[in-house]
Amino acid sequence: MPRLLLLNGPNLNLLGTREPGIYGSETLADIEALARRTAQAEGLELRAVQSNSEGALVDAVQAAREDCAGVVVNAGAYTHTSVALRDALAAVALPFVEVHVSNVHAREEFRHHSYLAPLASAVIVGAGVQGYAFAVQRLATLLTAGRDRA
Ligand SMILES: O=C1C[C@@](O)(C(=O)O)C[C@@H](O)[C@@H]1O
Numbered sequence: 333m334p335r336l337l338l339l340n341g342p343n344l345n346l347l348g349t350r351e352p353g354i355y356g357s358e359t360l361a362d363i364e365a366l367a368r369r370t371a372q373a374e375g376l377e378l379r380a381v382q383s384n385s386e387g388a389l390v391d392a393v394q395a396a397r398e399d400c401a402g403v404v405v406n407a408g409a410y411t412h413t414s415v416a417l418r419d420a421l422a423a424v425a426l427p428f429v430e431v432h433v434s435n436v437h438a439r440e441e442f443r444h445h446s447y448l449a450p451l452a453s454a455v456i457v458g459a460g461v462q463g464y465a466f467a468v469q470r471l472a473t474l475l476t477a478g479r480d481r482a
Contacts, residue, residue: 341408374472429467
């Protein structure tokens with residue numbers, strides 16, 4: 333069964349208690365369960381990784397090259413700063429969908445730019461945790477289309 337990597341970056345382990353007015357009350361465990369359920373319904377497996385450290389996120393992307401067909405990534409603040417994570421995603425050349433729980437474009441200017449977005453298959457912002465389900469579904473569609481062409 334093809335596998336997706338679900339990658340969550342810094343401070344997303346605090347979801348549920350972190351600025352609930354912006355991020356809502358659902359936890360990272362809720363998000364991982366939602367993404368896994370959505371993946372299973374699409375015939376996909378899912379590996380969930382969260383880290384507060386940039387290097388660990390880069391390592392997880394590199395490892396995905398071995399056994400994953402696509403990536404759902406919410407890089408948190410590293411979205412706006414990390415050339416290293418962008419380079420890792422470019423290097424593995426897996427299709428990925430970027431997710432943000434909040435509508436970053438309605439927030440501070442520094443959140444408007446993403447180093448990852450130009451490489452992404454799609455970017456989903458402001459849909460809350462449901463954005464993760466949309467991202468999994470989008471990757472499932474892309475992967476199925478790829479199989480159909482093969
Ligand atoms: O940590 C986060 C969360 C976030 O990625 C989101 O999901 O809305 C938006 C980022 O700007 C912020 O640094």
